[in-house]
Amino acid sequence: MTAPALSLQGITCTFVSREDKTQRYTAVRDVHLDIAPGEFVSVVGPTGCGKSTLLNVAAGLLAPSSGRVEVFGQPLVGINTRAGYMFQADSLMPWRTAIDNVMAGLQFRGVPDARAQAEHWLKRVGLGGFGDRYPHQLSGGMRKRTSLAQTLVLDPDIILMDEPFSALDIQTRQLMENEVLQLWAEKKKAVLFITHDLDEAIAMSDRVVVLSAGPGSRPIGEFTIDIERPRDVAEVRMTPRFIELHQAIWDVLREEVLKGYRQQLAA
Ligand SMILES: Nc1ncnc2c1ncn2[C@@H]1O[C@H](COP(=O)(O)OP(=O)(O)O)[C@@H](O)[C@H]1O
Ligand SMILES: [Mg+2]
Numbered sequence: 001m002t003a004p005a006l007s008l009q010g011i012t013c014t015f016v017s018r019e020d021k022t023q024r025y026t027a028v029r030d031v032h033l034d035i036a037p038g039e040f041v042s043v044v045g046p047t048g049c050g051k052s053t054l055l056n057v058a059a060g061l062l063a064p065s066s067g068r069v070e071v072f073g074q075p076l077v078g079i080n081t082r083a084g085y086m087f088q089a090d091s092l093m094p095w096r097t098a099i100d101n102v103m104a105g106l107q108f109r110g111v112p113d114a115r116a117q118a119e120h121w122l123k124r125v126g127l128g129g130f131g132d133r134y135p136h137q138l139s140g141g142m143r144k145r146t147s148l149a150q151t152l153v154l155d156p157d158i159i160l161m162d163e164p165f166s167a168l169d170i171q172t173r174q175l176m177e178n179e180v181l182q183l184w185a186e187k188k189k190a191v192l193f194i195t196h197d198l199d200e201a202i203a204m205s206d207r208v209v210v211l212s213a214g215p216g217s218r219p220i221g222e223f224t225i226d227i228e229r230p231r232d233v234a235e236v237r238m239t240p241r242f243i244e245l246h247q248a249i250w251d252v253l254r255e256e257v258l259k260g261y262r263q264q265l266a267a
Contacts, residue, residue: 045211046260
């Protein structure tokens with residue numbers, strides 16, 4: 001049996017409260033999650049339940065309070081160098097042009113044909129003629145495309161995405177989702193995709209994992225998305241199987257979203 005690309009084993013993350021240093025808050029408790037090589041897994045859950053926390057643990061940016069992470073069967077120590085990340089907020093360097101942003105990671109690695117590879121990836125995300133623009137000269141969708149090129153140019157074996165398209169308008173978002181699926185289909189990397197949008201999770205994924213509301217969030221449901229590929233994210237939403245899966249997952253998620261919402265009101 002091949003090892004999972006990413007394996008979270010009994011992950012618990014407890015934070016010291018920012019307001020009151022005597023208070024502790026356990027965001028996620030005893031989370032197990034395996035992602036096979038080439039598998040596209042989405043994690044959904046209410047706001048504040050610990051989705052980004054889990055992604056940061058997978059990225060090696062946050063050491064869990066207990067539990068362990070394995071990457072292709074090896075214990076993760078420090079930053080996960082097999083993974084590329086795409087975060088919700090823009091992570092482009094404003095003082096660098098699009099092409100210079102895309103090639104930055106390769107330059108740091110001392111890759112000789114960094115510029116040529118960066119140009120290739122800018123073209124792949126539809127920004128062939130825009131390499132010399134600065135981030136402020138690009139639309140939100142174009143900045144996301146640049147971030148995507150910046151992540152993919154490094155050819156990571158695992159791709160970690162934290163609500164990458166949530167700030168985009170729905171049309172741009174669906175275009176980007178379809179493009180990500182096309183790029184993924186070519187290279188079949190393991191993807192951990194975080195979203196609070198159930199439609200997006202179902203449309204994109206092989207498997208959807210539902211996290212409970214915090215404190216002590218953990219997976220409470222897991223659904224295999226047996227809808228054939230290739231998929232068009234806009235069209236697939238109209239199919240009977242999609243609607244059926246949506247109902248089944250929402251049955252589990254609804255109560256957690258309400259709990260999360262009540263907690264926010266109480267806080
Ligand atoms: N560094 C931190 N210090 C204290 N609390 C934190 C820290 N990071 C996250 N939390 C808390 O942990 C919970 C989960 O946060 P997060 O993973 O960002 O949720 P999500 O991404 O699901 O919206 C939240 O209640 C948040 O306030
Ligand atoms: Mg988050």
